[in-house]
Amino acid sequence: MEFDESALISKTSEAFDFWFSDVGQYGELKHNHGYNSKGYFLFTHILPKLAIPSNGHVMQMGSNFCVSFDILYRMFGDRAIGVDLWNPLEHPKVIEKNIYDLHDINLSFCHIDAGDFKWTPNLRLYSIHYALRNTLKGGIIITAGGNYVNECLQVNLNEMFLKNDYTIKSCKDYTDKTVLDEIGVQHEIIAIKN
Numbered sequence: 001m002e003f004d005e006s007a008l009i010s011k012t013s014e015a016f017d018f019w020f021s022d023v024g025q026y027g028e029l030k031h032n033h034g035y036n037s038k039g040y041f042l043f044t045h046i047l048p049k050l051a052i053p054s055n056g057h058v059m060q061m062g063s064n065f066c067v068s069f070d071i072l073y074r075m076f077g078d079r080a081i082g083v084d085l086w087n088p089l090e091h092p093k094v095i096e097k098n099i100y101d102l103h104d105i106n107l108s109f110c111h112i113d114a115g116d117f118k119w120t121p122n123l124r125l126y127s128i129h130y131a132l133r134n135t136l137k138g139g140i141i142i143t144a145g146g147n148y149v150n151e152c153l154q155v156n157l158n159e160m161f162l163k164n165d166y167t168i169k170s171c172k173d174y175t176d177k178t179v180l181d182e183i184g185v186q187h188e189i190i191a192i193k194n
C-alpha cells in the first residue's frame with residue numbers, strides 16, 4: 001500500500017483516520033500506540049534506568065492516545081510535553097502542534113515517535129534534527145534505528161548521532177526482557193549527548 005507523506009502529516013480527517021483508527025489491526029497499517037507498543041515498553045522498562053538531566057523538558061513527539069506519554073508525565077510532571085496533531089483524550093500536557101511548527105526548547109529527553117519512518121520519513125528526519133539541535137549535555141534521544149529505518153530515511157542514523165557527539169546504546173544495555181523481538185524495540189537507538 002502506498003501513501004503520500006504530505007497527506008499524513010497535516011490535520012485532516014484522512015490523516016486522523018490513518019493514525020488513530022487502526023486499533024485492533026495487524027500488519028503494515030497497524031501503528032505503535034497500545035500497551036504492546038515500543039513506547040510503552042521503553043517507558044516502562046528502559047526510561048526508569050536512564051540518567052536524565054534534572055533541567056530541560058522531556059518530550060514525546062507523537063503522543064497519539066497518550067498510552068505511553070502518560071508514563072512520561074507521571075515520572076516528570078510538568079517537565080513533560082507531548083506533541084501531536086491531535087489530543088483526543090485531552091491530556092493536560094499535550095500540545096496540538098505540527099512538529100514542523102515547533103520552536104526550539106531545551107530538552108533533556110526526547111522520544112521521537114511522530115509519524116512513522118516508513119510512511120513519513122521526511123517528518124521523522126526533521127524530528128531527529130530538531131532533537132539533535134535541542135538536546136542538552138547528558139540528555140537522551142530515543143528513536144527507531146537499524147538497517148530498515150536507515151533505508152527508509154536514506155541516512156545512516158548511527159553515523160549521524162556519532163557525528164553529533166552522541167554515545168549510542170540499545171535496549172539490551174538496560175534490560176534482558178524477551179518481549180524485545182516481538183515489538184521491534186531491539187533496533188531502537190538510545191543516544192546520549194556527550
Ligand SMILES: C[S@@+](CC[C@H](N)C(=O)[O-])C[C@H]1O[C@@H](n2cnc3c(N)ncnc32)[C@H](O)[C@@H]1O
Nearest residue numbers: 009033039062064068084085098099113114115
Ligand atoms: C506511531 S503514532 C505515536 C504513538 C505513541 N508515541 C505511542 O507510544 O502510543 C504517530 C503519531 O504521530 C502523529 N503525527 C503525524 N504527523 C504529525 C505531525 N506533522 N506533527 C505532529 N504529530 C504528527 C500522529 O497523529 C500519530 O499520533
